[in-house]
Amino acid sequence: MKKIYFTLFILMSAIAGMAYLYFSNLTRETSYQETSLYAATANSGLIFCIQNEKSVFEVLKGQHFFRKLLGEEKFGQLSLLKNELMSGPTVSNLIGNHNIFISFAAGKNKEIDYLVSTQLNDELEKPKLITAIQSKGITITTENGILKLALKDSSLFYLNIEKNLILLSNNSELIKTAMVHEPTEENHQFVAYIKSGNKFSKNSLGNLYVDFNKVPAILKSILPGNLNGGLSVFNHQNSFATFNYNFSRERVFFNGNSEIHDPKNYLKLFTALSPQQNSIDNLLPENTANFRLYAMADYNIWKKSLANWFQINKEDQKVNRTIQDFNKEYHLNTADIFPAYFKNQFITFQLKSSENLAAVNLTNGDKVKQFLLDMSDDYNPDIKRFKKSGLLYCYFGEPFKQFSRPYYAIIDNNMIVSNQPAALSSFLEAYRSNKLLINTQDYINIYSQISKTANITYYINRKNSGDLVRKTIYLPYYNHYINKQGLEGFSSFVYQLSGDKGEFQTNLLLNTIPEISPDTLENLTNK
Template structure:
């Protein structure tokens, strides 16, 4: 597991470099870029350079990532130096046309920074003296001469915070380290190489607010500086790589993204060079990785022929080919299987190695021809039990794919879908297979879903590390000073980074490269609630938001002991009362603001916004309600129509029974709620009987679909000649339209199976526009009444909760999906886009919209701690 830290260290330093950007306020064209870099010591870990415009402070002042990395105390100091030095009116004319650099260098048990600011013209001694005199109003200033230069020391009166500044060769160099200043102005000290500087100058982008430069040979020095122990095998892939990288910043408030180009020494004894002539391609192996993955290194080949040729060249130049070739011949002699003609064709173009939180490693290889593997597996491997095999010959994975799989000399392997997993022990594969069957996978975690949205999966090489699953290891590997910073959540925010990653793709002999640091922003939706409300038991309904008075609204929700809570939009308790039974369907509000709901104990409730029941309520019903009541006006009277299995119970809003509705004989159980439109009542039953009733409960029309079965709600749509029609979906995914005055029409719109979960987004008295179907892992949204598809979406786990509809939000009409298996909430707009900030980790059934008349949009959801959370969007 030492491997997990290596690239993290490089990324860690890179992001620290980016954070000093906030310190600047400079503007200028590309000018004298090369000269300031020539003074930097050879042991420069990283360089960042930037220019500025008038919007810089506004962009970066709320960028939490910078403060999380640099630390609150350090950021505070930088702001002081920025305001008192760089913003000083005396200095401004000399630096406004300059680029600024911040570089990082090793020093004992820490890493120190150097700020480099060239001036447009020479500053006269008297002007410099005036600057020092002006600055002395804030700092105690002393000075000394060394190596022919005058070094100024700015003392703010805080321990270890003396800032050393020298003006040398028309360049300001500033650092908290005086020894680093001496290295800069000492011509005898080794400096940064010319080849690296030329590459940085060539790749400097004036279109990016910040660029980062990195010399690859510093990887070993960085690991030595930060680690207590020798790094692991992942580092060997980057060891002695040679060359350098130049990256530019892409701004995002919940991620730091650096992308650019890398060149190497093009030494084909180095494994990564075998990818330099590849091109980015889709990587899919991460779909197989278990949830406890701490880090992984994944590879995808776009040109198999070129990769195989370059891999052979690498083996030859290392002096390994002769031995490998002899083993291939031995394998062919024994098994009759040729490595080149038979075995290589079995396997695909993706492979990976991951490390788990328990410090174990697993390899993965895709299959190109699974039937060929099944046919020939007994020629190259032996079954050791439980459908797990072991290669009979050594170094097959290494010969096929090179260094990443070298540690799997004669591994055990098991097939998972179109992939085999490799390990050096059977138990690892048994556990992996169990995770696979239970869908206990990395892709089902909230953090990885957010990571995927930012990074994507097009590359040749991807390195990924999760902070949470690697935190203990990182603490143990880092030297004490760095470990303390990593753990210090008061001053730093390293624990708030979900992951660190890098992607590399071949580019005609060189590479395209990107670095990603995904941050769990405290301002992100679902991170910091405006308030929480705690229950004694788990809530069992979605939160509903209703009017409370002319000036405010309130939230209604029921918990497991059947207690119903009224909650103020501020999160304060208004009232609570125990109801008899669990709420069936949804609660609804009448025009007078009273609330109507039914429970599974045959109770009908009507109560005011203070929780007080109306006279005559609660009311015992003759039968158990089966879904949400429909409240509508029929013949001028407001009625409550309650589905109750094969009966339709109808009461006036005062609780009295109306007419003889219970005499209505239905041939099956009512499908969910009933619809009311134009003084008619529409309903359907599970066995294919559909009814149009008048305002007295008399059957006006009935349509029977023999042999059809239904498990989904009905909807009312506009028919011909201003008439209304019922649409319903049967258990064969056939959309049926019942017009009553002509034969029903049927249209097959899917193959979703009879367990599909269906919602329709029309209100009970309005026309439905969309049908939303969940079939295991897939979401299908279809237009009504035409049945034309609108969009689809595939989840990583089966969804077992019916879709929710949120009408008339600031984002339009939205579809809410709750994934119970991995406790994730999704929200889709009308075009099928996931609303920014989602998915969110919470239990099924939630609310999204305003919670008061003039409030912002909120997400109301419940988590495993039995609290209602209010997150402002």
């Protein structure tokens, strides 16, 4: 389930990220101001910086994805916030050339709250801002030292102006913590990362910044239970990411980079590799819900990094014992199997029915099949099972930890594994019948928009993942997931990580179902 959790978080980030677009016409120039930036990072690991494009809002009016991604309630709140509080030349001039940061954090009752932080040109202009707000018919009272704003429709917002720092939120608690927050070393690092990431924003409409250290708190507003099992990937993941928004009327596309600071993180094994053309996804059945694909140019070079990763995670001795036990019991050298005949890609994937499988591409499947004969039991003529546990994990690491003693089948130089033989039988039937994901219209369409060259690729099919999502997120978020006015219009998305000298270049694409005009639909019906 790790794949679906990760992609759910990425999807949620993209949904939240669209919020910044409503504020984009308020700025004149781009300049980072640390007081508002530190306030933004006090509660949140999702930070948005508004760029200085005057016509952004007008351009984005034509993109109907905004309302669908954000949802009716948050769309309505942010519409009011922009139109009733922050629009108009007076407020715009008082803010001047300062950036506007919007951060999202976990709230009460499974809600996600937001904080807007920016600055006045001059702290002496605070009375002018208050007057400008009151001129719009907004009632201002004081509650526990924070200004409470009541709009004509009874909507409530909270405002605090301390010196020239402006904090605005739907939750007064976010303002309080931002006001008294003493920056930690982690915050200093994140702020430094955001400031250095400014070089990516010069040609972008806006930027989303992610501090994965603070992701668990946000996820708990969406997902029940503790962050264990598949969700443990988000615990203590010391990494940052930045995404640039790229406007399109047909899809939602972000690109940027990611930095992973934790040497225990498995993904770090791919940060220095050159991106590879992906092809192992060609064997996936059409009912695939999600997958995670890994690619490398040279396994023997990568294996040295894997050995170091085992050592850092204090598993090197266990791995060595497992390999020695296999070699001793079956009188062979397992290094002559996968290191010798592995090609360059492996993949883990989940079917619509929730079964998990994985595949490894090989240079010579027949040879591997012969090597594995003595260490395998027959399930049926096509499917076998390892007699001992742990071999695949020793040579490929974390993605294969869940496949300790799997069933497997080798076909067309690919080894497919699963813990359920029925899942393998289902896979083989779909593969031999050519009922494959690559033949679906959406999959063809999504890769006409983005390159298939990467080191790591996450994919989720929205429709095939419906039942899986229903079991893992709270009902309000699931309702938005299946709502025609929500995420139903999105068909799938791809998240790519490509090695770049110790970092990742990243792409995130949310694809849509092409709309069919009434005339076209009538013509198709009449045929």
